[in-house]
Each structure stands twice: as C-alpha cells, then as structure tokens.
Amino acid sequence: MKVSRRFKENLIAYFFIGPNFIGFTTFIILPVILTLVVSFTEWQFTAGLKGMKFIGLKNYIDMWKDDWFISSIKNNLYYTLGTVPVTMVLALLSAVALNKYVFGKNIIRLMFFLPYISNIVVVSTVWFIMYADTGPITKLIEQLGVKNPPYWLADVKWAMPAIILMTVWMNLGYTMVIYLAGLQNIPNDLYEACEIDGANAIQKFRHITIPALSPTTFFILITSIINSFKVFGQINIMTQGGPGTSTTVLVYYIYQAAFKFWKIGYASAISWVLFIIIFTITLIQWKGQKKWVNYM
C-alpha cells in the first residue's frame, strides 16, 4: 500500500516535470554534446550524416591561423571594453541621481528604459539612418566645427565605436534599474550615522554607496561581460561585420561560418571556444562572489 502510493507520487511528479526535463535535455544538453562531437569533424552538411568526417583537433588548430577568427576575438574584446565600463559608470551615476529624485520619477525611468524595451531592429534601423553621412549625428558634429566628420558605419576605424555608442545607450536603462534595486537595499541609518559625523555627499557616495553596492556591481560586471560576448543583432543589421572585418564579433563569425559558408564543424569548434570563455567568466563569478563582495 505504502509502496504503491510512493510509486503513484513519483509518476505524478514525472508528469509535472516531464516536459521540462525533455526540454532541457533535447534542446540544451543534446546540442551541447552535438557541438562538441561535430567540432572534431568536417561536415558536408548537405550530404547528411555520411558527409561527416572525423578530423580530430584540426578545427581547433586551424582557427588560430584564421585571420578572420583572430580579428573577431580582438573586435569582441574591443566591444567588451568599450561597452561595459562606460555603461556601468553612467548607469550608477544615473541610478544615484534618480534614487532620491522626486518629481516625475516614473517618467524619467521610462525614458531610460525605452531603448531596452524596443527591439534591436528598431534601434538599429533608427541609428543606422542617424549615422548616415547626411544624418543628424554627422550634421551635429559638423555644426560643432569638426571639418571632416567620420563616416561612422562605413569607416573601418569608426564602425565599432559607433556600434559601442549605440549599445551603451541601449543597455543603460536595464543596468540602471538593477542599480536602483541595489540602492533600495542600503539601510538609511548608515547615511544618517555618517551625516552625524559630518560627512558630505561625495564622502557618503565613496564610503557608503559604493561599498554597499559591491554585490550589485559585481553581478552587473559579470553579466555585462557575458552579454558582450553574445552580441549579434546590431552587428547583423547595421554592418554585417564590416567594413572589412572591423565589426565581426565571435557570435557573428559563428553565424557566418555555419549559415553562410556551411562549415558546420568549424563553426561548432568556435562555439566551444565561446563556451569556454563564458564558462570561465561564470567560474570567476562563483569564486569571486565570496571574496570580492562586501556585504557590510
């Protein structure tokens, strides 16, 4: 009687979590294994399974001789360094300013959030026209007295900064909202105690706000770095990795290798490199959470 009840309980449990289990095994774990297996092969995709040829580590060796791949890593690092710190500093300052702001707080927050809730195609389409050589951004810079304004997306040197600028603008609202949530968790007594000691606003910011926000900052830093390695949409829409290879980033190169050149094995090998990068950052997060973070 007891056994059959437990059996029944298990059966019901499998009904509840069954779909979820099938979901993450079929569409996450299986593809992860597939990526690994395929990364050791050269696969003529159109010939089906027969077209798969085992070539060992060749893909992993070849990629370091592939200039396009090397520059996609460099460009990605450029993008990471260009977007993450600037977004974080601006978001922190905006959050601190907005936190105690009284008049029309919700409207201001909505204004910051607009780019984040609009989709990447809308944002990219608008900025694409604004960056045009007859567009408002170029005109404004001319107005400010610059003689030869850059051609932005058509310029090897300026395409990546243009993408970075747009991305900072786009991600600012999201980062700011997370900082706002962090600010709300700082107890007010801390500030009051400091005021009694005669601390000014800048001292309070340095000695209370920044240390108390360190868990939030650490979380944002890690997720922003991870996200910066997933960038794809704006590159695909605005520059297609160009001009030249100046804006080709990792995911865009994987996409090109797989779906344009149909080099499935090679694309899978690069996917694993991406996976290792992201996995390493996640490990740093697990380790660092204890060490770095000041819970006060």
Place this chain on the structure above:
Amino acid sequence: MHLLKRYNLIIVVKNLFLIIMAIIMVVPFLWMISASFKVPSQIFEFPIKWIPDPISFDGYKYVWQRPIIGVTFGKFYLNSIKVALIVLVGTFFSCSLAAYGYTKIHFKGRDAIFLLKIATMMIPFQVIMVPTFIVYRNLGLVDTHAALWLIAFLGTPFGTFLLRQFFLTIPDELCESTRIDGAGHFRIYWHIILPLSKPALVTLLILTFVVTWNDYETPLLYLRSPNLFTIPLGLRAMASDIEYSNEAGNMAGAVSAVVPILIVFIAAQKYFIKGIAFTGIKS
C-alpha cells in the same frame, strides 16, 4: 550657510545630469517619430525641424498598404501576435507545472535533476545555435512558427526558475492540510498555488511577452518565407529592400513596431521593473 549652498549645488548638478541623460535617451525616439511623418526630402534637413510641415502619412501608407516582399506590415503584426499568444500559453503551463514539481512533490532524484537544470541555465543560446538548428531541421520545423514556440511548452529555464523561487515561499503546510482533505496534486496546483502566485505569474508573462515580441535571432535562424515573418524580421526585411525602402517608411515601421510594447510596458511597469530586479537578485 556655506554648507547649505554647497548641498544645493550638489542637488542641482545631480538633477541636471539626470535630465540631460534622460533627454539623450529619448531624442532618437523623438527623431524617429518626427521622421516617420515627414516627406522624404525633409528627413535629413538640419537644423532638425521637430514638427513636420507638411505632416505626411506616406511612410505609414507605404508600410501598411503596399505589399513589400509580397507582405504588408499587418501580416507581420498578426504573426507576432499569434506567436506571442501561443508562447504565453505554453510558458504559463509548462513553467508553473515544472516549478510545482520541483517544489511541492518529493520524488526520487528531484534535487539532482534540478541541479542539472540550473547548470543548463548558464549555457547561452548562441553557443548551441548551430546544433539546435540541426535538431530543428531534423524535426522538420525550419520555416514554421512552431520553431518559435515549441520550447515555450517545455518550461523555459528562466521561467521555471522564477516560479520555483516564488513557490518556495508558499508554506508546505498549506498544501499538506489540503492533502489531508483528500485533494490531489492537480487540485492543489490549480486551486491553491496558482491563485497565490498571481504576481509572479504576471511578472513572468510580461517579461516573456516582451522577449518574444522583440526576438530577432530565433526568427532569423528559422524563418524563410516572408509571410511567416514576425515584426522584427519583417521590419528588417523591409528596411533592407534596396529597391523600395525609404527612410520615412522605415521610421514608420519602427514606430509601428514599438507602440504595442510601449503600451504593455506603461500598463505593467510595476511588474516589469520587479522582474528585471529579480534577474539582478537571482545570482
């Protein structure tokens, strides 16, 4: 007196910074709206004339009436609405059922399965994009809407996790006492857990709606026929149509794509911000 002055100065600087930032955030959108009502020759006029004269609806007519790539914007709208609704239904049931299973039923291997599930959460879609495409292709799902909603019925990692965290806060005693009254798991799930979890469910559904509505990468990978395109992909196809595309039309399309999400956001800002804050706390 001196101190007071300095204090005021800091507040002025703070608010000034905030307002300048907020204006920078909005200006591209104002420019987009303004340009969408302009005649093509005036779009690039500088200094910018914010209120168009004459006000032209050609951009909107172009987007909504003239079939580009064989399809008008109305079709993209219908496709987006259809996909979003199916995804919402799927997410609602699959995530809440799984979260119930992970929290309120004790069964063999529960913690191990959940740990495995958490581990899969950190694997980004981009890493498994290539083989996932192969799996979908073998399932015959390429160029169908099912490719966009199938996983919603299998409990998305984020949604299951969010609801699990919420269900954990509902005391087990509440379910136990009902069990003694003879109610089974399905009745507890439906009559106790779901009604108590309304805020979490609303948060999840709103976040899911925004993500689905804005998704560009999944449709780009799987859809080929223009008459299946959702709004982001349709807008992109229209904007890159060299022969017919024009700036006013592109901006009108962009405005048309943003309006529904803006309405949802304004109506449900509270839940939305809560959900975003949760993603920040979950680590």
